[in-house]
Amino acid sequence: MADIGKDHPQGVTRLEVIDAVEHAFTRSSATKQEIITAAVQYGSRATVVTTLQRLPERSFRHVRDLWDHLPDIPLGE
Secondary structure, three states, X not given: OOOOOOOOXXXXXXXXXXXXXXXXXXXXXXXXXXXXXXXXXXXXXXHHHHHHOOOOOOEEOOHHHHHHOOOOOOOOO
């Protein structure tokens, strides 16, 4: 079995990020802070929150918009 996210220092995957923050996008968009808050409320690992802190200060219309700013995060299994 492959080591998920082995090339990313924290081992964070896009699937893990999606699980943690998808509920932040129930409205039309989510800010960086709303995304981070959603991840914390979800109970995400600290490495997920640290990864999300790399996002720019702006609103995102969809979770897939995060990947433009986090291109090194692998998909996962």
